[in-house]
Amino acid sequence: MLFRPLTAAFAVAAICTTTAAAPTATPPTEAQVRELVTKAATSKTCEDCVAALRVSREFARDSVTAAIELSKSMCPNITKSPADLCNGNIDKQMPVFIESVFKADFDRGDDKAICHYVTDNCPPPPVTAGTLRFPRPKPKVLTVPAHSGKLINVIHLSDWHVDELYEPGTEAQCDRNTCCRTFPTTNTSAPPIRAASTWGDYHCDTPVKLTRDLMQFIKKEISDIDFGILTGDIPPHDTWLETKETVVPIEKHSYETIASFLGDGVNVYPTIGNHEVAPANLYPTEKSGGSAQWLYNSLSSQWSPWLTPSARLQVRNNHGAYSTSPHRGFRIISLNTNFCLDDNYYLFSDLSDTDPNHELRWLISELQHAEDHNERVWIMGHGAPYQTSCLDNWSDLYYQVVLRYSPHVIAEQFFGHSHVDDFAIYYEHGNEAGVKNARTAVGMGWTGPSVTPYKNLNPGFRMYKIDTSSWNVFESVTYIANLDQAAQWDAKSETPNWHVEYSAREAYSPYVPLSADEPLSAAWWHNVTEAFENDPGNPTGPFQEYWKRHSKQSTAYATCLANTTCPQQMICALRSATGVDACVAAENGFKKRGDGGNGEAVEMVQETRPWSMKMCGNFW
Numbered sequence: 001m002l003f004r005p006l007t008a009a010f011a012v013a014a015i016c017t018t019t020a021a022a023p024t025a026t027p028p029t030e031a032q033v034r035e036l037v038t039k040a041a042t043s044k045t046c047e048d049c050v051a052a053l054r055v056s057r058e059f060a061r062d063s064v065t066a067a068i069e070l071s072k073s074m075c076p077n078i079t080k081s082p083a084d085l086c087n088g089n090i091d092k093q094m095p096v097f098i099e100s101v102f103k104a105d106f107d108r109g110d111d112k113a114i115c116h117y118v119t120d121n122c123p124p125p126p127v128t129a130g131t132l133r134f135p136r137p138k139p140k141v142l143t144v145p146a147h148s149g150k151l152i153n154v155i156h157l158s159d160w161h162v163d164e165l166y167e168p169g170t171e172a173q174c175d176r177n178t179c180c181r182t183f184p185t186t187n188t189s190a191p192p193i194r195a196a197s198t199w200g201d202y203h204c205d206t207p208v209k210l211t212r213d214l215m216q217f218i219k220k221e222i223s224d225i226d227f228g229i230l231t232g233d234i235p236p237h238d239t240w241l242e243t244k245e246t247v248v249p250i251e252k253h254s255y256e257t258i259a260s261f262l263g264d265g266v267n268v269y270p271t272i273g274n275h276e277v278a279p280a281n282l283y284p285t286e287k288s289g290g291s292a293q294w295l296y297n298s299l300s301s302q303w304s305p306w307l308t309p310s311a312r313l314q315v316r317n318n319h320g321a322y323s324t325s326p327h328r329g330f331r332i333i334s335l336n337t338n339f340c341l342d343d344n345y346y347l348f349s350d351l352s353d354t355d356p357n358h359e360l361r362w363l364i365s366e367l368q369h370a371e372d373h374n375e376r377v378w379i380m381g382h383g384a385p386y387q388t389s390c391l392d393n394w395s396d397l398y399y400q401v402v403l404r405y406s407p408h409v410i411a412e413q414f415f416g417h418s419h420v421d422d423f424a425i426y427y428e429h430g431n432e433a434g435v436k437n438a439r440t441a442v443g444m445g446w447t448g449p450s451v452t453p454y455k456n457l458n459p460g461f462r463m464y465k466i467d468t469s470s471w472n473v474f475e476s477v478t479y480i481a482n483l484d485q486a487a488q489w490d491a492k493s494e495t496p497n498w499h500v501e502y503s504a505r506e507a508y509s510p511y512v513p514l515s516a517d518e519p520l521s522a523a524w525w526h527n528v529t530e531a532f533e534n535d536p537g538n539p540t541g542p543f544q545e546y547w548k549r550h551s552k553q554s555t556a557y558a559t560c561l562a563n564t565t566c567p568q569q570m571i572c573a574l575r576s577a578t579g580v581d582a583c584v585a586a587e588n589g590f591k592k593r594g595d596g597g598n599g600e601a602v603e604m605v606q607e608t609r610p611w612s613m614k615m616c617g618n619f620w
């Protein structure tokens, strides 16, 4: 998941605001910035947000240092976060935010766009990406390979978020992104409100002990794993503390742990999350200045047990993305989707660049090669293009790519980042209303459930059964442990109760029949969402069953009651493979997809929360 700091960001942003317009003769005063930022944080209107951003940019133009200090002074109050967390996040995030805001073109509407991406207080900017041109037109006759009937096992791990500094017995209910540690503000003389168990907590990241127990379970219980996929985010959510020096060893230890339990014969195909880099989320573009080459070099080396020399060279030279063929006729394309995430402030430096680092152009060339050579392709990434946090232009272009190469080339797509168990269906006519049905469903995006219980979720992972000719999913089995029992495991010296949560085929085929020789296709999933519409409040009906699976049966997660708009919004989101789709009402009347990620259910998204959390520390 990501990391959303931003209230103070505004102060900073505000601070950081201005670029294209010439600086005014007299810079705004600190009092003026405070007043406008406070007003924006209170009213949450687009107009006030833009005013605050603009005055902040003018203020920052006069002195970046003063802007950062002002941001720090406002952050604890506005975000209700501890000062050390505010200061750490602002020191790490704000310089890039300010530099990017300096370069942004407010006359073009970047001010409103930034307010949208950072605070949700402005409506989404219009999609301006236009229509893609492909190397060759889509073939008139699409040949999808027949299923061979031979199935292999593939495991999917996502959002590992291990916390090597996790301390059992510490406070699990704190005012930070991640708890279960001793922080400078921890009152060690008082007993914790809720003491961290040795196995984890709903407000904390994953203890090392839980990751090892999970891998032990996989080693013991899941036989014949052909390969694994790992959809990003190894480090914990302590974004205010992270540096290159802290994240690299955590990543190294985790990849080594996974490799040692799975053994030499099982390759894992990883992808880059927003937390792999430090500071979190900040992946420079070729145009923005800055460099994450240190990370690409590090991952290229750390992934050496699993990737070919050619794939490792791509990781190093292609901003972490690579394309590789684990089996004849089958290709995995691993994207660095941080070039679409709105937490990557480098992207604000040029919002007119709809394909930063030409990643989509590279993806198209790989897919064209696959089409020309009759290969089946899986696309994987961390943040999904269908999640709200993906910039709308990128999300729209990606959808066009999916439609051009589906269903004959792209077999499946896998992502992570939201931590919940989720999916999204791609349709032939994209967003067009009224034509989303089983016949027009052409592609699936699978969101892998997180290993971390953060936030309010049970830890889990996935195993798929995959056909070795079509490379389609024939079965999806999700495993979990019920973390609300952690105190009992400790008291009785037991280990977590890892078990099958559900098989998608067994869970939904009673509602939408599926014969043994048919995959869990987009058309089938569309019909499952139609079954969800039927009596969504029935506690034993398919929608409420789905809702429990969304949080991996967490007792700490929100409800999605039938007498609210929640079920309808969630079903809309499942049929919306682009962030542009409007399913969930945001605070100011406009809508967004609302993927239910970030530990928040729909109704939680709508409730009041501190303004502009991005800057100050609500980082997924």
Ligand SMILES: [Zn+2]
Pocket (backbone or CB within 6 Å): 001, 002, 233, 273, 274, 275, 382, 383, 416, 417, 418, 620
């Ligand atoms: Zn993430």
